[in-house]
Amino acid sequence: MALESLQKERLKKLKNIKSLGINPYPATTNRKQTTAEALKMVGKKVAVAGRLRSLRPHGKIAFADLEDVSGKIQLFFSQNELPQNYDFLNNLDLGDFIQAEGEVFKTQAGEITVKVQVYQLLTKSLRPLPSAWYGLEDVEERYRQRYVDLIINPEVRQVMDTRHKIVRFIRNFLEDRGFTEVETPVLQPIYGGATARPFITKHNVLDANFYLRIADELYLKRLIVGGYEKVFEINKDFRNEGIDRQHSPEFTMLEFYWAYANYEDLMKLTEEMVSKLVKEIHGSYKFKYEGTELDFTAPFKRVSFNELVKKYSGIDLEKIKTEEEIKDAIKEKGIKLDFKGVVGAGPLVDELYKKVARLQVQQPTFVTDYPYAMKPLSKRKEDDPEKSASFQLLVMGFELVNAYNELNNPQEQEARWREELELAKKGLEEHQVLDEDYIRALEYGMPPTAGFGMGIDRLTAILTDQHSLKDVILFPTLKPEKRRKKK
Numbered sequence: 001m002a003l004e005s006l007q008k009e010r011l012k013k014l015k016n017i018k019s020l021g022i023n024p025y026p027a028t029t030n031r032k033q034t035t036a037e038a039l040k041m042v043g044k045k046v047a048v049a050g051r052l053r054s055l056r057p058h059g060k061i062a063f064a065d066l067e068d069v070s071g072k073i074q075l076f077f078s079q080n081e082l083p084q085n086y087d088f089l090n091n092l093d094l095g096d097f098i099q100a101e102g103e104v105f106k107t108q109a110g111e112i113t114v115k116v117q118v119y120q121l122l123t124k125s126l127r128p129l130p131s132a133w134y135g136l137e138d139v140e141e142r143y144r145q146r147y148v149d150l151i152i153n154p155e156v157r158q159v160m161d162t163r164h165k166i167v168r169f170i171r172n173f174l175e176d177r178g179f180t181e182v183e184t185p186v187l188q189p190i191y192g193g194a195t196a197r198p199f200i201t202k203h204n205v206l207d208a209n210f211y212l213r214i215a216d217e218l219y220l221k222r223l224i225v226g227g228y229e230k231v232f233e234i235n236k237d238f239r240n241e242g243i244d245r246q247h248s249p250e251f252t253m254l255e256f257y258w259a260y261a262n263y264e265d266l267m268k269l270t271e272e273m274v275s276k277l278v279k280e281i282h283g284s285y286k287f288k289y290e291g292t293e294l295d296f297t298a299p300f301k302r303v304s305f306n307e308l309v310k311k312y313s314g315i316d317l318e319k320i321k322t323e324e325e326i327k328d329a330i331k332e333k334g335i336k337l338d339f340k341g342v343v344g345a346g347p348l349v350d351e352l353y354k355k356v357a358r359l360q361v362q363q364p365t366f367v368t369d370y371p372y373a374m375k376p377l378s379k380r381k382e383d384d385p386e387k388s389a390s391f392q393l394l395v396m397g398f399e400l401v402n403a404y405n406e407l408n409n410p411q412e413q414e415a416r417w418r419e420e421l422e423l424a425k426k427g428l429e430e431h432q433v434l435d436e437d438y439i440r441a442l443e444y445g446m447p448p449t450a451g452f453g454m455g456i457d458r459l460t461a462i463l464t465d466q467h468s469l470k471d472v473i474l475f476p477t478l479k480p481e482k483r484r485k486k487k
Helices: 003-019 086-091 136-144 146-152 154-176 217-225 263-282 305-313 323-332 345-356 410-425 436-444 456-463
Strands: 045-058 061-068 071-078 097-106 112-123 199-203 208-212 230-238 250-259 286-289 292-295 301-304 365-368 384-388 390-395 398-405 449-455
Touching: 003 086, 045 112, 071 086, 136 146, 146 154, 154 230, 154 263, 154 456, 217 230, 217 250, 217 436, 217 449, 250 263, 250 456, 263 286, 263 390, 263 398, 263 449, 263 456, 301 305, 305 345, 305 365, 323 345, 398 456, 410 436, 449 456
Parallel strands: 071 112, 301 365
Antiparallel strands: 045 061, 045 097, 061 071, 097 112, 199 208, 230 250, 250 449, 286 292, 365 390, 390 398, 398 449
8 A cells, every 4th residue: 555545544543533532642641661661570560651563453352562662562452351442443553652551461372461451542653664674775764764763673773872872981981080071162253173174154143154163172172271181072073074984074072181191191091991992882802893803902003104104005204295295106106196175295195194094904003193294283293393292093994083292382383273274275175274262272371281082973883883974873964855846
């Protein structure tokens, strides 16, 4: 039967229910037990409620499956027990919510069941549930209609429940080590803290443009200036960029800043936090992601940025410095890179690294000592000023963590940003901007500080064996649905 016909049938039932003087959408229920609790109460009376997932009438008796967040339980209806209300079952459909009261017993087949003595419709469903979601043609609809996806595919909720456990673990881990959770602005007059394109919005009363934050780094570091020593935020960031399996325009980040610490301290803390998290979720430091066994046993492998790029491109960045030299080396090695919108040695090296090296790293690996030109907010290494005191944690080609010693010299920070603006004039598309208030904050003095950022969506995708970030975000960003024209 076509969807339109099925919906018409349900509307007829809705009309009939109303004609009987019954409210198909009552505000209150009498639920006293979840289905999981009721399953343990054989011989006792219960009052359960949930969604009808099956309804199997057999003349004067009927069986049904009732589902709530805790599980399912079978219901048994009989005309003898319900002489006045048994026929009302004809008005019910799969997907309806009902409440049922009665004694729990065990059938001859051994299934724990509620012998229904009283039942009530709680919500009339007007749209039939699909029997299953399958095939690539349904992937977009699964994301768009996540409410149906969660009903039909219980494994989706398991992924989201694991995401909740991940965030809870991280929050507890940091709080146990003296970090304070804070909130910083989502609407910012100047976007900063990362190299990315922002979303722009207008504040009507203030008559000013604002930006959805691309990172909360600069505000968290303002708090370090203000006297906090350990702060973190689990936040939504927004970047007006492409969408692929590793990128979403709206995503969740953990950022924390730790005064009087350095990036070596951060690596130790990262190893401890991530390895303990893996053990908490999987019961082991080892698990499989897309068929590859990953081992999160500490300590994680370490490799320098230059070693990694040299291994997979044959280009030794220690021997070449200028933008032209890097371009020549890339062409000489036959590496095909799109240079459009990429200006300056730092952005060029970043493109090379992403093209040839990052995706090659599978096991948890700290990549250290990035070129200073790639990290406008980081400190130089004192013993090697061409490198930043920094690291990233890579797993299966995903950049999970970006961390470094924070640049706290206001004059140098301003100079770095002005260099970025000069590159922008030459055509660099993604660049950082000058935030004069942040420079003013640094002029009051910020102690030596190490900072850390981690993508919660990417981490969740790895830990739950999901190919795309869309599979770990409840409502991922999608192209707007075309409205159907009314006939």
